[in-house]
């Protein structure tokens with residue numbers, strides 16, 4: 145996929161002009177903030193590089209209710225966390241065995257690479273349905289949802305952060321060896337929309353005001369009505385996920401095909417949002433290309449670094465070392481620490497993440513994608529539509545149509561596999577059987 149951003153429409157200049165016009169003294173304030181952010185990034189990126197995977201917070205599921213405030217602040221700032229022992233090892237491993245069997249019994253399943261499938265376009269296998277409705281998975285999700293709040297204090301109708309909803313996504317069983325370049329550093333959940341949609345933009349208002357230190361990535365208000373998918377591309381989530389996540393079904397350590405993150409959501413948000421308003425005035429081969437004095441305010445181009453046109457819409461942000469040099473992504477994209485079956489990894493919806501290109505281990509690296517999704521009016525509506533897809537054995541609404549819908553496959557999950565009241569509620573099934 146091309147990373148060229150020069151094919152962005154010229155009207156994108158207007159987005160910049162609109163933002164400038166709606167913030168008093170924009171140029172001066174943003175330029176001051178830019179200098180400050182670059183300074184902070186210099187310090188923080190060096191710390192991240194020094195610490196490596198140990199920089200990512202790790203907590204045990206059973207301790208979630210008793211964390212110290214500074215541990216919670218650390219998780220919020222880094223935007224990433226490993227939660228150990230959410231599910232028993234044996235249960236998580238049994239899900240992998242059942243998925244291996246499912247794929248063997250149904251050789252027609254959609255997946256890639258097509259000659260040795262490892263990433264599957266499957267949503268409703270019994271293992272996935274059971275994992276999503278596991279009470280500890282739902283409890284972890286609701287704990288993460290509750291890291292969010294409403295800064296202004298207004299009451300948001302129809303929102304309950306303690307109620308977790310299920311968002312059906314896929315799974316991967318990655319084999320050792322091979323090369324995987326499908327997931328370079330990127331941010332999900334909205335592309336140019338971050339700047340273009342006036343509501344989504346309010347989530348970043350403090351950054352665009354020049355007050356990036358006040359930016360709160362956990363303020364719920366703008367998130368709920370943000371239009372993250374103005375162009376209706378497939379694979380663009382239309383629900384609000386507080387954190388994306390996965391549940392490990394195998395041991396997976398750094399260098400074994402695991403997740404990498406840029407572990408500072410405050411700084412990466414500030415930098416990514418401000419970057420389109422500045423340009424370098426020296427070549428990247430000059431002496432101090434990162435020095436703030438070698439950058440200047442410029443809004444003349446339609447470029448939004450990391451955003452590119454694709455499939456009738458826009459993808460990204462996909463930050464790169466060339467376009468976003470101050471993030472030092474070659475060194476700061478940090479692998480999450482080793483996980484065991486039943487551990488979960490979560491990353492805030494704005495966090496830059498990637499999948500390791502190589503898997504040098506000797507066993508499968510297997511995960512079920514399970515994000516944290518709170519009850520909100522939009523999310524509840526999605527779950528209703530998703531539920532119909534489940535009952536019909538079709539791909540969920542946010543995902544591309546598959547060649548072979550899974551409803552007729554042997555071993556597909558049924559309503560009965562959604563266990564417990566909370567699990568049924570999360571799938572929008574509770575009301576019907578009450």
Ligand SMILES: [Fe+2]
Pocket residue numbers: 330331332497
């Ligand atoms: Fe992603």
